[in-house]
Amino acid sequence: xxxxxxxxxxxxxxxxxxxxxxxxxxxxxxxxxxxxxxxxxxxxxxxxxxxxxxxxxxxxxxxxxxxxxxxxxxxxxxxxxxxxxxxxxxxxxxxxx
Amino acid sequence: xxxxxxxxxxxxxxxxxxxxxxxxxxxxxxxxxxxxxxxxxxxxxxxxxxxxxxxxxxxxxxxxxxxxxxxxxxxxxxxxxxxxxxxxxxxxxxxxx
DNA sequence: CATAAACGCAACAAAAAGGTTGCTCATTAG
DNA sequence: CTAATGAGCAACCTTTTTGTTGCGTTTATG
Numbered sequence: 413x414x415x416x417x418x419x420x421x422x423x424x425x426x427x428x429x430x431x432x433x434x435x436x437x438x439x440x441x442x443x444x445x446x447x448x449x450x451x452x453x454x455x456x457x458x459x460x461x462x463x464x465x466x467x468x469x470x471x472x473x474x475x476x477x478x479x480x481x482x483x484x485x486x487x488x489x490x491x492x493x494x495x496x497x498x499x500x501x502x503x504x505x506x507x508x509x
Numbered sequence: 510x511x512x513x514x515x516x517x518x519x520x521x522x523x524x525x526x527x528x529x530x531x532x533x534x535x536x537x538x539x540x541x542x543x544x545x546x547x548x549x550x551x552x553x554x555x556x557x558x559x560x561x562x563x564x565x566x567x568x569x570x571x572x573x574x575x576x577x578x579x580x581x582x583x584x585x586x587x588x589x590x591x592x593x594x595x596x597x598x599x600x601x602x603x604x605x606x
Numbered sequence: 607c608a609t610a611a612a613c614g615c616a617a618c619a620a621a622a623a624g625g626t627t628g629c630t631c632a633t634t635a636g
Numbered sequence: 637c638t639a640a641t642g643a644g645c646a647a648c649c650t651t652t653t654t655g656t657t658g659c660g661t662t663t664a665t666g
Contacts, residue, residue, distance in 0.1 A: 414515040415516065418511040479594070482589060482590050489583040496576055
């Protein structure tokens with residue numbers, strides 16, 4: 413999941429898909445300096461991580477965002493952050509005792 | 510940032526640091542099947558991403574969590590999620606009009 | 607129907623990531 | 637003081653990622 417997000421190209425694709433409608437591969441390729449196949453691979457990675465969902469309509473594949481995995485990632489970070497806060501609080505309590 | 514989180518070993522290190530006190534490299538290595546150097550590399554990656562902070566105390570380096578970058582990542586995911594919700598809302602409004 | 611657009615698949619090349627080994631240095635413990 | 641522990645550095649190897657090129661297939665368009 414995080415590995416899928418850990419790439420500039422994929423993050424930019426995500427950004428473009430986040431605030432618009434589903435887009436085809438050719439459309440997503442325009443605006444990058446990469447070939448269509450390179451972009452395709454990135455899209456498949458994101459799809460494999462469950463972040464995107466693709467639908468074939470006519471001769472094009474349209475990719476759209478799938479918000480659930482993103483929420484899960486957010487929840488995970490919440491967890492880490494909260495655990496750390498707790499650990500600090502315990503440390504503080506220990507030091508002050 | 511996400512790239513730094515996108516590795517099992519590093520995630521587990523993060524998990525172990527999240528709910529405890531700062532730990533040395535040798536300590537973090539125990540419990541993995543990796544060599545100390547391998548773990549060291551992962552720690553440096555996390556440090557390079559700003560997720561960890563290391564302090565040399567005596568002959569050991571202790572690593573601790575730095576919560577700010579994690580909050581930033583969370584905020585980013587919030588953003589993407591919110592933008593997508595808005596996009597869906599706009600689409601819905603458009604369809605119903 | 608002929609052509610072009612959008613895509614999938616496979617082979618390949620280059621670069622980056624992940625990991626090990628060997629050696630050295632500094633710090634602590636006995 | 638001596639030995640052992642905790643680390644840093646560098647070279648090297650293997651695997652994964654990232655990207656390209658070439659070719660074939662399906663769908664739309666003039």
